[in-house]
Each structure stands twice: as structure tokens, then as C-alpha cells.
Amino acid sequence: MYTRQELKQMNEQEIRSRLISPAIKKAGWSDRQIGEEYSFKANTKFTDGQIIVDPKTTQTKRLKAKRVDYLLYTSTNRKIAVIEAKDNNHTAQHGLQQAMEYARLLDVPFAYSSNGSEFVEHDFSTGVQRTLPMSQFPTPHELHQRWAKQYTAEELKIIQQPYYTSATDHFKEPRYYQEIAINRTVEAVAKGQQRILLVMATGTGKTYTAFQIIHRLKASGAKKKILFLADRNVLVDQPMTQDFKPFKSNMVKVSNRKIDSAYEIYLALYQQLDGEADNELFKQFQPSFFDLIVIDECHRGSAKEDSNWRTILEYFSEATHIGMTATPKETNDASNITYFGEPIYTYSLKQGIEDGFLAPYRVIRVDLDCDLTGWRPTKGLKDKYGNEIKDRQYTVKDFDYNIILNDRTRLVAKRINEFLTKTDRLQKTIVFCANINHAERMTAELSRLNADMMKQNSKYVCQITGDQSDKNADLEEFCDISNESKDYPVIAVTSKLMTTGVDSKTCKLVVLDANIQSMTEFKQIIGRGTRLRPDVGKEFFTILDFRGVTRLFADPTFDGEPVVILDVPESAPIIEPVTEQPNISDSSNTENIVREPEPKPYKEIVIIDYGKLALRILDEKVQYLNEQGELVSEDISTFSQREMQKEFGDHHNFQHEWTNNDEIASKFYTDPKWLAALRKKCDFSDEIEDFDVLSHISFGKKPLTKTERAEKVKQSGYVEQYPPENQQVLGLLLDEYVKSGKQDLTKTEILQNPQFSPLGGLVSIVKKFGGKALYQKAVKGLEKMIYSE
Template sequence: MDKKTLSERDICTKYITPAIYQAGWDIYTQVREEVTFTNGRVIVQGLQVSRGRPKRADYILYYKPNIPIAVIEAKRNTYGVGDGMQQALSYAEMMDVPFVYSSNGDAFLQHDRTQTSGVLEQEIPLHAFPSPEDLWKSYCAWKNIDDTKVQIVTQDYYTDGSQKTPRYYQLIAINRTIEAITKGQDRILLVMATGTGKTFTAFQIIWRLWKSRMKKRILFLADRNILIDQTKTNDFKPFGSAMTKIQKRQADKSYEIYLSLYQAVTGTEEEKNIYKQFSPDFFDLIVVDECHRGSAAEDSAWHEILEYFSSATHIGLTATPKETKYVSNIHYFGEPVYTYSLKQGIEDGFLAPYKVVRIDLDKDLTGWRPEKQKLDKYGKEIEDRIYNQKDFDRDLVLDQRTQLVAKKVTEYLNATDRFDKTIVFCENIDHAERMRQALVNENGDLVAQNSKYVMRITGDNPEGKAELDNFILPEGRYPVIATTSRLMSTGVDAQTCKLI
């Protein structure tokens, strides 16, 4: 048989896989072939949508399911041994994998990113492919993992037997966080774009630390009830009876996993600071969700809690680290141990690209000044000054502006699809209600068919909040248009939303 005539798959089956197997790798638990690890960028051309090619590695070798350790790129025998190396290196760098190989079935070209062997690249014969123990030993030396840390670092992530496993970037975030903690780092920042699964990543970090018993009592803090409730019923569900939500200002010390709104454990009066019912060393891990919203400010309620439990390890999660004169996530948590950006999420196809449609309103551009002694609709005189975008829907309401925005939103939906899920973010609850009314009037035909076509979904309105799940559910037809202020700005997984 002429090797040059064999396909790439034949080269894998007849030469590369046997070499891996003979080196002691378990084909069923440590070796995966043709692994697709991105979704492929979403490409929008007019009204046509397609996906780019996802990234796919020929082989990924795992020391344990949570530790990818090597990438192999195969080529037909008509190519050189190292012709797949550059492609393999780009994959390895994305996945944070240290050992990289290229092969055409004659030999392997090895690239050792750890440089523990002293040689960066060298060709090795097929029969000399390294064993799992050889690569793990070099990996541990590279990461400074000694025998005391191995049990924690190799603790498996949670799986329920389904196909849901951490994506490649989530695995990096989980592993880097756990490695940092084993090295004694006690303030950790993870930056991951909105929609990339921060809560699922946090769950896997907590699960592995909890299961390895490195961290026994854990507090997960957020600033919205909806975030806590979603977390408890979805991602954190496997904790079962070990988990509780702190509410009604009751501190029950019989659990191991605690979920809480920071508002539920703090207050202006001392007796409302129920976190002080726990001893300062009660928790050994605190995870702060959306930590950009004040947790790093010296005077915030978050910081008060973190200061009290200062002996615990603190992990901050955010999509947008805040760096201002008064608030600094990096000052408190340190530089991020890992960042997965919006740009990378779009490039990988895990997030949708977006198109900005700019509509300039005359009053937004030039401002508005009332005539002298002009009265508002309630008969009060309007202060004579120039009003601009900073004032609109805060200090001054221009009803015609609200109606025009509603008209423009409706025109866009008429030109695309009137049943595309739409979120209109407003300045406050009052603005959201006025916008709801304006959109109802613009879409009277569909509202007449179903009054839930337009809904205000804000924290103060139980009818609107009750419709949030229906808005999010792909199979939920109504509501179609949601007006909101803050409630839906964070942690609401509205995958069906087409227009913002």
C-alpha cells in the first residue's frame, strides 16, 4: 500500500491512533478525535444567516476529563511531518494546552510550550510518543503543581451524564481559578462576556473545590433576586439539600452552599447586618456575581461583607470590569486570571454578532429650550434652560420623543418581523410605562389580538415579572415587546431576542 495515496483519516487510523494507544493512552477516556470546540461565527448577509466553519482539532488528549493536555493535527502523507504545526499551535493557544503535535504518519513533530525538556520543537518517531504520565509530570512542573495540590487540580467537574460539558474557554477559566487557589491566591477576578456562561463556570469552580473539600462552606452573592433564583433552580441545582437561599433575614448555619442577595444580609441598622450572625471564618469561599456593580467600591455593602469575611477566598465575576476614580475591580481582586471577550465570543460563534442602526433625533442632537413661561401639561412652569439627552426622561419628559421612538421601533419590526422578540431599555420605571403605552398605540392591531404583545417587565410590577419566563422561552409567542429599566439588564438569558 502506497502511504502517499492514503487519506488523512487513513493516516489517523493506521498510524497515529496506534502510536497513541501503544504509549499507554486510554482510547475511551483520554483520547477524543475530530473535536469541534467552537460553533463557527454567525454570518449575516442581508436577511440570510449562515455559519462559518467551526474550529476542529484532529485529536485532543486529556489527562483527566477536565484537563486537556495535548493537541495533535494530522496531515496526509503527501505533506511534511510539521505541516500541521501552525494550525495545531493556534488551537493549543486557544485551549491553553501545553503539548502540541503534528504528524503525517511518518513521525511526530513535538512542540513543548512548557519548555521543561529544554527543547521547544523536535521530531520524534511514532513509537516514542510520550505516555500520559510523562506529559503529566511535565505539566505539573510547568504549573508548579506538587503532590499536595494534585487531588484538588484533578477533581472532576460535575456531569449529569448528558452532553453538557464546559466549553473550552469555561474549562480554562475553571482550571486557572482552581490552580490560582491551590497556589494561595485569595482574590481572583474572572472576566467573561455576557452570555458566555459565567454562572455555569462559577458552579463548576465551586463544585470542584467543594467536592475536593478544599472549600467547605461557600457564599454566592448577587444583587438581583432573579439572578439568585435562576442560579438556584438551574446551574446550582446539583447541590441539592446542601444549598440554601438566605431570606427573611434568617441565618441557618446547617448548610454548606449559601446563595444571597447582598441586600438580604446588610442594612443601615446594625441588627439588619445578619451576615454578622456568622463568624468571620464561617465561609472559606465567597463568589461575587457581577462584581462590577459596586462590590469593589470601598463604601459599598458588598465590600462590607467581603471585609468581614476577609479570611475567605474571594472570586469576582464580571463581563465589564469597572475602573474609575472611585471603583476598581482590579485594585481589589487583582488582574483577571482569565478574560473571554465579547469579540472572541462572536468570533467563536457562541455569541451573535450585532448590527447598529443609528437613528438621530433632532432634540437629541441640538437640545431643547422651552419658550419663556412655558407650562407643562400639569400647569407648572418649565425652567428656562437648554435640555439635552442627560435630561430627557429624567428631569424632562418630551411625550413626542417617546412617541417617535415607539414609531421607529415599530417601523423596524414592520420591515423585518413583527413577532421578533424586542427589549426596549428605558431610563426608569416611569419611562418604561410611558414607552409601553406609546408602543401599544403604535401596534394597536396586534395588541387587540393579544394584550400581552407589549408588556412592561419591571421589578415593581408582578404581572410583568410573571411574563419574563414566557418572553425568554423560545416557544413562548407572547410577550413580543418588553419595556424595562434595570430588571432585564443583567443575568436574563433571552436567547430569542432579536432587537434591542
């Protein structure tokens, strides 16, 4: 036993190694059940740490990852408890809130905190907290029994089925949020829930999560025949060769031939199963054939009541249906009954970026003159075919939809090319256009500007739209990173085809040149760049926005949270542009040929040929994600704030440096021109001190006028501690501060100013303070009072 004094002298690590770890092991927890920094399960880090991009250098750094002091596991490798350790100068209760926060985040049922003298426990199933002696930490059996009592024996058989792991297949353990999604889904199925919705941001491993759910349910015997449904070939082919690979010969992709009922896992396109009205392939199966159906990208109409594909789900209504999506569809009508119900778990884009599992983004907003101010044809201006153009104000909503300004296309292509030339001409880029026609013209312009690269490889710029016969092969090559020689295509020009379901891990540039109004579509498009690949230099991506689409980042619905999938009746208005849906033109063809809807024109589309308009870029603004997940502009105040916080850390350090270090005035951010710009930015008058300008900009402090600061010192009682004659001197120095602002008031030369003459001048004044050292000490104290909180 240690004495109280000995406990107080131990640091946290010593408390852990000498007291907490032995107490846990004495309770029967083996090394394999304890996750601790120096234990068998050494990695208690459960996030990677948010990536922050330096706006000045575009270099990246990771913030500190989240980790717990201890994670305890059941014998089936399920996380069951979190323990936070504190030194003995804190109470055991001190770390409980942090332990509970991590337990909630990890979906763990028990949270503990300890200072080496005792444990404090919070049981999430009962809400009860209690204090335990170090010798009475619960055993693995006790905690397991307390957790398991909410389930029947049959449910536990399903729930406790382990994950698939394999060193041969290099199959990784699930991340914490994947584990929660898998566990909650398996538990819901075990309890008999028939309709389940999982919402997980693009790039967070929905297909891997689906594999583990299917594996555990199949291995436990809860589900025997499984159908994985998608609406694009790439969403079926990729899982078969990647995440679903361990299913091997038990898995088959449904073709248009006769169904073979010998398999356990079926992967299929809606279109293939649906077929023609008299040849619906899915009816070759009995309605009870499948007992589990996983619907990928379920926001794209599968659950919509009047959808043709809904008939497939209704036909197999006896099966459990699990819907997976990154962005459920939103509608104005929130009163209808949802198909899947509320999401059983949500892991948002915002969470993924904050955890460091998804790439952050920076935004370059490019404003063209015709977009900002509109465009009106001059009198008598004719289109490409010699017809006079109707006189009206055309806006960005018209361009490439009702009217084509080829000079605008050329200007956008030129700016894209400039960006690539200045950064990396081989960085994977997706350009989203208004429609197929726009994509064709953009492809032609980018090809013209990159003739040298096209000479090296004719697929440097590639149009990947629904009307292209070789789109699937091009898409696969664009996404493929398994072979380093597959650098091409580099620039993929599309409209709707690549908005979803494209696993483009190395995409570094997303270009927006389409009028995107739908939050669903916007989130999906942003998802094309969020996958992280630090091993190939992909740590963030850039959004080059020509249509102001990134204003949607400021929309309250872009909080990373989902919107609900609703059954939309035929009478309900559709508030979202029609999304391209794959269809099969010939039931014998297994390729999904995408039909992109052409926009309803204002009238017959008008084309203004090249060289007739003098268009230009009026403005360009760069924005970055900060550590709080806010999209901020890189302007003078943002730059000053970042640099000062990097230099001083907090306001206290800045305040100390300001009053103690004369060299601070030579720093770049106290340059007179720089400060003048900051004053203008904040609309501050000369009555506001430089100190307050920088404190407000960099640390959010409320600014005070010089008069207010001087008055604050007078009311503090500091001056009154000196004799009356010395009080007069300090009062005159405060007046000098109000008049001139920041200067070194301790310099005795100030005492030669006329206002000090009636008090005897420099020598007499210093003598009355007891000498130069005591005088300067008094004045230094005065300065500290001026700038004190």
C-alpha cells in the same frame, strides 16, 4: 514500513489512519483518551463557527468551526496535548505553528505535528521543541508526569477532581473556554490564591462555570462551606432551579429568618445579609464559617471600598473570594490597588461571537431631526402647563431628562412598531428608556399602537422597572422559554432594571433610547441580546438605536477586553451614571425593591404635549457585523464587495474572468449607473478603469490609471517580441485602450479606424501577424498584460 514514494502518494487522512493513529495507540493511549474525527471521542470541534448575517436577505450561515486533528486526554479527562497532521509532502515541522495556536487557545500544555515520518513536539512548560521518531511518542504516564511536576500531591488531588456530569440531569460537558476558566480557578485555589477574578461575556455560562468550580472544590474536600452572593433575586433563583440544581438538598437560599448552619451551599442577596446596622444577618455566621465565596456580577459595587456591601466580604475575609463579571467597572483612576487583581481568565463578547457561541448583531441607527440638529422653541411656545418655555437650544442630552417632547416619544414608538410589524410582532423586545417616567410614557405609546395585540393579551407591552410591584413575575415570564405558551410579555419597557442579570435567551430586538455614556452599561445592555437559541429561531439580534449610543462600538475599549475593577476612594470622580442598585426597604421583606435614581433636572422638567411639534426621522443607516468582526454599513460599496467576493472568490479569479469572458459586462455591478455611483463613492476620475474601480472596492487593490497600465505594458517587453510593424499595431491598440478603456481589443473591426490606415488596413495588418488566429492571440496577450498584477 512504507517506502518514501508510498508515503508521498498518501493523503492526509491516510497518513493519520495508517501511521499517526497507530503510533499514538502503540504508546499506550486508549480510544477513550484520543479525540479524533473517527475515534471514540469523535468531536474535535471546539467552536461552533461564527454566524454571519446576510444583509440583503437576513439569512444566516455559519463559518467553518475550529477543530484539531487530535486531542489527547489524561485518565481524568483533562485535555493534555494537541496533534496536527500533515501529508508527507510537508515536513513534520509544517503543522507545528497551527498546533501551538490551538494549544494556546485550548490552554493545553503540549503541541505536536506529524507528517507520518516523525513527530515534532513543543512543551509549553519549558519552551523546548524536539523531534521524535514515530515509535517514540510519549506515553500517557510520561506526559502526565511532565505536566504534574509543577504541582504538589495535595494540589493535584484538588486539580484532578473531575467535572460533574450526569445523563439524568442532561448536564453537558463544558465548552473549551468554560473548561479553561474552571481549571485555572481550581488551580489558583489549590495553590492558595485568595482573590480571583473571572471575566466572561454575558451569555457564555458564568453560572454554569461557577457550579463546576464549586462542585470540584467541594468534591475534592478543598472547600466545605460555600456562599454564592448576588444582588438580585433573579440571580439567585435561576441558579437554584437550573445550573445549581444538582446540589439539591445541600443547598439553601438565605432568608431573613434565623440561619440554619446545616447546609453546604448558601445562596444569598447582599441586601438580605446586610440588613440594618444593628441587625446584620451575616453576623449570625462566624467569620470563618465560609471558606469560599463566589460573587456574581461583582462589578456592581461589592468590591468598592466605601460600599456597604464590602463589609460582608471583609467580615468573611478568611474565605477565598471568586469574583465573576462580564464587564468590570472602569474608572479614571488606575493607580489604586485592585480588590481581586488581574483577571485569571477573560472570555470576551468578541471571542464569543467569533466562536459562534454568541449571537451577532446588526444595528439600525435612526436619526431624528430634533436629535441631529437640536431643538429650539418658537417664540411664545408654552409647555403642557401653560408656562412659556425658556429659549435655548435643547439637544438629545436634554430630551426625556430636562425636557419631555411627547411627539418625540410617539415618533420613536411608531418606528419600533413599524419594525416589529415588518418582521415579527411576537419577537421578544427590550426597550431601554432614559428613566422610569420615560418608560411609563413609552409603555403607553406602544400599548396604544398595539391595541389589537393588547386585546389578545394585556401583557403584550409591559413596563418592567424598579417601582413596579410585580416586576419580578413579569421579568420571569419575559425570560421563560420552558413553556411555548408563555409568549408574553413581548415588549419589555425598562430603564435600568434589565441592564444586567437578565437571562433573556430569545430577545431579538434591543431598543436604545437613553443617553448611555458608560462602556460598562453599554456592554451589559448589548449582552441582553447575545444569547443564541437557534432551536427557537434566535440566530442574531437587532439593535435599534435612537440616541447614537452604538458609536461606542467604535470605541477602542469595545475590543472585547475587560477593564479593571478598582477601589474608588470617596474623593475620586464618578465618571459613570449611577446604576440602579437593589435595596431592601423593609428588612422583613425578601424581595429586592429597586430604587432608580431620578436625574438631576436642568430645572423643573418641561413637558411639551402631543401634536405641537412636527418631528420626523431624517436618516436611517443599517450596519452589520462582517466576518472580521467589524461593524460595516450596508452601502453600495459594501454590497458590491460582498457580491463580487461571493461571485469570484478572489482577485485572481476576477482578473481571469475580466480578460477571458465577455459576458461579465452584463453583470449588475458593471451597470453604468452602478459604476458611476461607485466612482463617486471613491472620488475616482475617468482616468481610472472600471476594472480598477471594482478591484479597489471588492479586493482592496491600489487603482492604476489607464495611462499607467499602458506604460506598464510598454515596459514589460511584451510588445518587443514582435516585428517592428506589428509593434506599431500593438502600440496603437494600447492608445485605443487609454482613450476608450475596457473593450474587446481582439475584434478586428478596430483595425478599420483611421489611425491604422497608414499600416495597410485590416487585411494587411492581420496577414502580417500570420492570420486572424495569431493576430487575436497577440492582442489577447496584450489584454492580459494590461490587467496583470
